[in-house]
Amino acid sequence: MNRGKLITFEGVDGCGKTTQLRLLERILTTRNTSFVSTREPGGTELGKLIRAALLNVSRHKVEPLSELLLYAADRAQHVQEFVLPNLAAGKIVLSDRFYDATTAYQGYGRGFDLALIQKLNRLATSDLKPDLTLLFDIDVSTGIERIARRGGETANNSDEDKANRLDLEPHEFHERVRQGYLELAKQEPNRFRIIPASGSIEAVRPLVMEALQGIL
Ligand code: TMP
Numbered sequence: 134m135n136r137g138k139l140i141t142f143e144g145v146d147g148c149g150k151t152t153q154l155r156l157l158e159r160i161l162t163t164r165n166t167s168f169v170s171t172r173e174p175g176g177t178e179l180g181k182l183i184r185a186a187l188l189n190v191s192r193h194k195v196e197p198l199s200e201l202l203l204y205a206a207d208r209a210q211h212v213q214e215f216v217l218p219n220l221a222a223g224k225i226v227l228s229d230r231f232y233d234a235t236t237a238y239q240g241y242g243r244g245f246d247l248a249l250i251q252k253l254n255r256l257a258t259s260d261l262k263p264d265l266t267l268l269f270d271i272d273v274s275t276g277i278e279r280i281a282r283r284g285g286e287t288a289n290n291s292d293e294d295k296a297n298r299l300d301l302e303p304h305e306f307h308e309r310v311r312q313g314y315l316e317l318a319k320q321e322p323n324r325f326r327i328i329p330a331s332g333s334i335e336a337v338r339p340l341v342m343e344a345l346q347g348i349l
Pocket of ligand 1: 174
């Protein structure tokens with residue numbers, strides 16, 4: 134059996150990647166494509182505990198180094214327990230964030246050494262790379278506004294998802310994350326597709342399908 138394909142969804146908070154992932158799931162289901170979708174942090178049972186520890190705002194403090202290592206621990210578990218077996222079974226794996234998020238948030242955002250992050254990412258993933266990475270690029274203020282609106286909603290949102298720790302970082306932090314993602318896309322143009330994501334859900338959707346041509 135052919136190995137499946139790993140497609141990752143990235144971008145700053147509020148970029149709309151999760152909404153687009155859900156839309157793609159529907160399309161793949163109607164096409165009878167064999168796929169699974171997942172996320173980081175939180176793609177395994179252990180990962181859910183790590184996600185709660187990382188993102189529940191109020192209960193405790195998380196030092197930047199602990200944060201970096203917890204994301205790596207979540208990823209190591211996710212890759213071994215979920216991603217690799219599904220790829221080996223020939224499935225398309227859609228992941229809402231993967232190691233580029235650590236480079237963008239902990240590297241460019243928090244300022245950890247990029248060479249160290251690269252080593253940690255390689256260790257956590259056993260050198261697995263996405264076949265394609267969709268980068269949903271959006272102006273930081275627009276993303277923050279979207280998050281604020283989401284925070285006002287009650288339906289289907291856990292406390293954690295309304296406003297997580299990273300969402301609460303200042304504008305400059307998110308700007309560094311955005312520029313970091315764009316830099317990564319520049320370094321690996323074959324792997325990345327940049328999707329301008331400030332338009333409506335309906336406007337962005339065809340851009341996603343276009344970016345996926347040739348891989349699905
Ligand atoms: P989400 O908004 O995609 O659910 O991601 C949760 C938060 O975790 C988001 O603010 C980005 C952050 N994050 C990192 O800082 N580093 C990482 O490696 C990952 C996977 C996520």
